[in-house]
Every structure is written in structure tokens, then in C-alpha cells.
Amino acid sequence: MKTDVVVIGGGVTGTAIARELARYHLNIILLEKEDDVAMGASKANSGIIHAGYNADQTTLKGQLNIEANPMFDQLCRKLNVPFQRIGSLVVGFDQADLKVLIQEEIKGQQAGIKNLKILAREQLRAMEPNLNQQARFALYAPSAGIISSYEFTISLANSAVLNGVKVLLETEVNGLMIEAGKIRGVETNRGKIAATIVINAAGLYSDKIAQQAGDQIKITPRKGEYHLLDKNWGDLVNHVIFPIPTKHSKGILVTPTVHGNLLIGPNSSLSTARENLAVSSTGLKEVYDGAKKLLPGLSRKDVIASFSGLRATAEGDDFIIGPSANCVGLINVAGIQSPGLTSAPAIAKSVTDLVKDTLSRINPGLTLTYRDDFIEELPKKLIFTEYLAQNDLEKWQEIIDDHPEYGEIICRCEKISKGEIISAINDPVPAQSIDAVKRRTRTGAGRCQGGFCEPRLLAIMSEELGLSPLAITKKGAGSAILKARTKDWLREQKNYTGGGEQQ
Numbered sequence: 001m002k003t004d005v006v007v008i009g010g011g012v013t014g015t016a017i018a019r020e021l022a023r024y025h026l027n028i029i030l031l032e033k034e035d036d037v038a039m040g041a042s043k044a045n046s047g048i049i050h051a052g053y054n055a056d057q058t059t060l061k062g063q064l065n066i067e068a069n070p071m072f073d074q075l076c077r078k079l080n081v082p083f084q085r086i087g088s089l090v091v092g093f094d095q096a097d098l099k100v101l102i103q104e105e106i107k108g109q110q111a112g113i114k115n116l117k118i119l120a121r122e123q124l125r126a127m128e129p130n131l132n133q134q135a136r137f138a139l140y141a142p143s144a145g146i147i148s149s150y151e152f153t154i155s156l157a158n159s160a161v162l163n164g165v166k167v168l169l170e171t172e173v174n175g176l177m178i179e180a181g182k183i184r185g186v187e188t189n190r191g192k193i194a195a196t197i198v199i200n201a202a203g204l205y206s207d208k209i210a211q212q213a214g215d216q217i218k219i220t221p222r223k224g225e226y227h228l229l230d231k232n233w234g235d236l237v238n239h240v241i242f243p244i245p246t247k248h249s250k251g252i253l254v255t256p257t258v259h260g261n262l263l264i265g266p267n268s269s270l271s272t273a274r275e276n277l278a279v280s281s282t283g284l285k286e287v288y289d290g291a292k293k294l295l296p297g298l299s300r301k302d303v304i305a306s307f308s309g310l311r312a313t314a315e316g317d318d319f320i321i322g323p324s325a326n327c328v329g330l331i332n333v334a335g336i337q338s339p340g341l342t343s344a345p346a347i348a349k350s351v352t353d354l355v356k357d358t359l360s361r362i363n364p365g366l367t368l369t370y371r372d373d374f375i376e377e378l379p380k381k382l383i384f385t386e387y388l389a390q391n392d393l394e395k396w397q398e399i400i401d402d403h404p405e406y407g408e409i410i411c412r413c414e415k416i417s418k419g420e421i422i423s424a425i426n427d428p429v430p431a432q433s434i435d436a437v438k439r440r441t442r443t444g445a446g447r448c449q450g451g452f453c454e455p456r457l458l459a460i461m462s463e464e465l466g467l468s469p470l471a472i473t474k475k476g477a478g479s480a481i482l483k484a485r486t487k488d489w490l491r492e493q494k495n496y497t498g499g500g501e502q503q
């Protein structure tokens with residue numbers, strides 16, 4: 001296979017880059033080692049679109065955060081991704097905290113962020129009545145927002161595919177093809193792909209890829225753990241609430257999610273393993289205690305899920321975006337820790353400029369031209385809860401009359417119909433596992449966490465994909481839900497006499 005550009009990694013960085021590059025006459029292939037996009041940090045984070053006052057403007061992450069924040073309203077409208085600009089509050093309790101808040105406000109104003117404001121106790125209480133009554137000040141940043149990071153990433157990928165990008169899932173890059181200091185392509189578990197440009201957006205593994213070209217990048221994983229609370233807690237706060245930041249993170253925050261849950265976390269601890277997403281009781285206690293300082297009324301009884309994400313921190317604590325020092329045609333996009341989700345649209349633009357530069361160096365005289373058929377907007381999906389929220393049930397009935405599968409509710413907690421599930425299975429980047437359907441539709445994301453709907457979802461997937469139920473997985477290879485047909489299993493047991501002998 002031969003292509004112009006290979007993008008390694010289907011996180012928010014890789015998918016945003018692939019979509020942006022698809023505006024030009026280029027053949028693009030995106031490679032993702034897992035069975036879906038958004039399987040790394042882009043699946044498990046706070047989902048905050050940061051205002052940007054917090055990040056140092058001499059760093060790339062500071063600059064790209066500020067550039068990208070205003071892009072989200074329009075981009076999310078085009079991609080049909082829920083995004084709410086609810087604003088954030090950094091809460092202070094004493095004079096020392098106030099000093100920090102004033103410094104942040106000045107830093108933000110110097111960076112050009114508008115409408116930052118220090119609030120006094122009464123204003124704060126009016127905006128957040130459930131906040132700790134001891135809170136005395138807050139820095140208010142109205143431009144901060146919330147998003148579902150995996151829905152955003154999946155939509156970027158779907159849009160890229162709609163515009164001609166090939167997304168190859170379960171395709172792991174395990175080597176770079178380099179000749180005479182130039183990239184020639186990548187070696188994967190499914191064979192070689194020749195390419196003129198390779199973009200390394202491999203998240204936690206971006207150092208491993210870069211090191212193959214001799215680039216000295218080192219990534220250290222830093223874990224952040226979370227509790228997600230049921231929807232009856234979603235209106236406990238109206239804004240993203242941060243404590244005073246620590247050296248390594250913005251601290252344990254409390255935020256409503258775009259789907260009406262309450263999210264608390266993350267803590268921050270060094271991790272040695274890049275695949276270890278286990279949560280710990282000590283870590284989760286730290287998260288709960290931290291959030292409780294901000295909201296004393298919080299209770300753990302309605303926690304419906306606990307999870308963790310791994311930050312890909314690079315030495316120097318900044319994004320590393322640029323051409324490889326040793327290999328023409330390789331572009332590293334590494335160390336994309338927070339605010340990487342916020343910065344993704346700006347990172348994509350900056351990498352597109354690097355691709356243009358690199359191509360013109362490889363082939364002087366070559367200029368990239370725009371495609372005039374780029375499709376900006378993703379087709380709108382039929383979502384029952386949207387019609388329900390607008391009380392437009394007559395219209396939904398018309399949809400059911402034409403497509404009866406939209407009349408069968410499969411997930412009762414989140415009110416997801418069979419039609420929505422079938423549509424997700426047939427996405428441009430198709431949902432191939434139970435979790436992939438969950439990320440696209442919210443089937444199993446509610447209070448029962450799939451306890452009731454998962455068997456029905458499994459049956460629908462089996463039917464729609466034409467696969468045995470035994471082949472349906474939770475999240476790709478090695479995670480089959482069913483072990484054997486009961487009859488076969490019983491037959492095996494009867495024949496089993498112990499000691500490995502068959503009768």
C-alpha cells in the first residue's frame with residue numbers, strides 16, 4: 001500500500017489532524033492499534049475546554065489552548081457534538097489563595113482572555129449555592145466549556161472518513177521504514193505501508209515511535225482517577241469548579257457533564273505502566289476527599305462508574321510538535337497532555353502547516369491545493385432523547401412509522417433505541433464492540449451500566465454484523481463477553497472426568 005500521509009494514533013490529536021489534512025488533495029491513512037478510535041487519553045479525561053489563563057503563554061500548550069478555545073462552538077455544531085460553554089470557577093478560601101487567583105487573572109488578561117473576573121463570596125454563592133460556605137473568592141472564566149471527549153474524537157474521525165481518509169483499526173505500527181535519513185513508510189502488524197509523510201500522534205507511545213528515528217523524546221505516564229455520579233447529581237454545580245492548582249495538575253475538579261452527570265477528579269500520580277488503567281481505593285479516596293472540600297454535600301452512594309486516564313507527559317512539560325531532528329518526513333506530535341483536548345483543533349492546523357513545509361522541501365515546486373468538495377458537516381443523526389427534550393414526540397412517531405427500529409428502546413436508563421444502535425454500528429468508523437456502541441450512543445452508560453441492556457445489545461450486534469454472539473467483544477480482541485454456548489459447555493463438562501481424560 002502507498003499513501004501520501006500516514007497518521008499514527010486515533011486519539012483527538014490524530015483524528016483532528018487527519019480531518020484537517022483531508023481538506024487538501026492528499027491520500028491519508030490513519031492507523032489505530034485498538035478496535036476503535038478514542039481509546040487512549042482521549043477516552044478518559046475531564047472533558048474541559050479550558051479558557052487558557054492557566055497555561056504559560058511562552059509554551060506551545062499555552063498558545064494553542066488560547067487559539068483553539070474559540071473554535072469549539074462552530075466545530076461542534078458542524079460535527080453534531082454536544083458542547084456547553086458553562087464557564088469555570090477557581091475557588092479560593094483564604095488570602096494566600098486570593099493572591100494566586102489574582103496572578104492567574106493577570107496572566108489570563110495578558111494572554112488576551114476576555115471577561116475574566118474575581119468574584120466575592122456573595123456573587124459566588126449566588127452562582128453556586130451548593131459550594132462550601134467557607135469559599136471566599138473565585139476566578140470566573142466564562143469561556144471555559146464542557147464536551148464529551150470521545151464523542152468529539154469519534155466525530156472528527158467520522159468526518160475524516162467522510163472526506164476520504166482511510167481509518168485502519170487494530171493496526172499497530174511496530175516500525176518506521178527509513179532510508180538515507182528519509183521516511184519511507186511504516187511497518188504494521190498487517191504489513192507495510194509506504195508513505196511520504198508520517199505523523200506520530202501515538203500518545204503514550206509517541207516516544208517509542210520517535211526513538212526509532214533517533215529522536216530523544218521521553219514520555220512519562222501520569223495517572224488521573226475519577227468518579228462519575230448518577231444524573232440526579234448533575235445539577236449540584238452549574239460551572240466547572242477547580243480548586244487552587246497544584247504543581248502537576250489543575251487539581252481535583254467537580255463538573256457537570258454534557259449528558260447531565262457529575263464528574264469528580266482527577267488526582268495525579270506517576271505511573272510506570274502505559275496500559276495500567278486500574279483505579280485504587282487510595283486514589284479514589286483522594287478524589288472524593290478533594291471534591292468534598294469544594295462540595296460538602298457530595299455523597300459517594302450515587303457513584304455509577306470509576307475510571308482513570310493516563311497523561312502523556314514529556315520532559316520539559318510542554319507539547320512537542322515539529323519535524324523529526326533525524327528523519328525527513330516524520331513529524332512528531334508528542335507529549336500532548338492537558339490541555340491537549342482543548343488544543344486539538346489548533347494542533348491540527350499547525351501540523352497541516354508542517355506537512356505543507358515538509359512536502360515542499362521534499363518536492364520543491366509542489367504546493368498543496370484545497371479540495372472544493374470537502375464536507376464540513378456530519379449528517380445529523382436521529383436521537384430519541386433530543387426529540388424527547390423538545391417534546392416533539394409526534395415527529396418521533398413519524399420516524400418510527402418509517403423506521404420501526406427507532407421505536408424499540410434498548411437502553412432504558414439512557415433511552416436509546418435499536419435504530420440508534422444500528423446507526424452507530426454502521427458509522428463511517430464503525431462500532432465493532434459493546435464499548436464502541438456505548439461511546440457512540442450511551443447504551444449502557446446509565447445507572448445500570450449495561451446490566452439490563454447489554455445482552456440485548458449483544459444480540460443486535462451479532463445480527464447486524466452477521467457474527468456469532470461468541471465473537472462479540474467488550475473492547476476488541478481478547479475481551480469476548482460469552483465463553484461458549486450453554487449446551488456445548490454442559491456437553492463438555494459431562495465428558496470431563498478430571499485429570500484431562502475424555503470418556
Ligand SMILES: Cc1cc2nc3c(=O)[nH]c(=O)nc-3n(C[C@H](O)[C@H](O)[C@H](O)COP(=O)(O)OP(=O)(O)OC[C@H]3O[C@@H](n4cnc5c(N)ncnc54)[C@H](O)[C@@H]3O)c2cc1C
Pocket residue numbers: 008009010011012013014031032033034037038039040041042043044045046047048049050171172173174201202203204205206223224225266308309310311312336337338339340341342343
Ligand atoms: C486524567 C486526564 C485529564 C485530562 N483532562 C483534560 C481536560 O479537561 N481538557 C483538556 O484539554 N485536556 C485534558 N487532558 C489531556 C487530553 O486528554 C489529551 O491531551 C488528549 O486526549 C491527547 O490525545 P492524543 O490523541 O494525543 O493521545 P491519545 O488519546 O492517547 O491517542 C493516542 C492513540 O494512539 C494509539 N497508538 C499508540 N501507539 C500506537 C501504534 N504503535 N500504532 C497505532 N496506534 C497507536 C493509541 O491506541 C491511542 O488511541 C486530560 C488527560 C488526562 C489523562
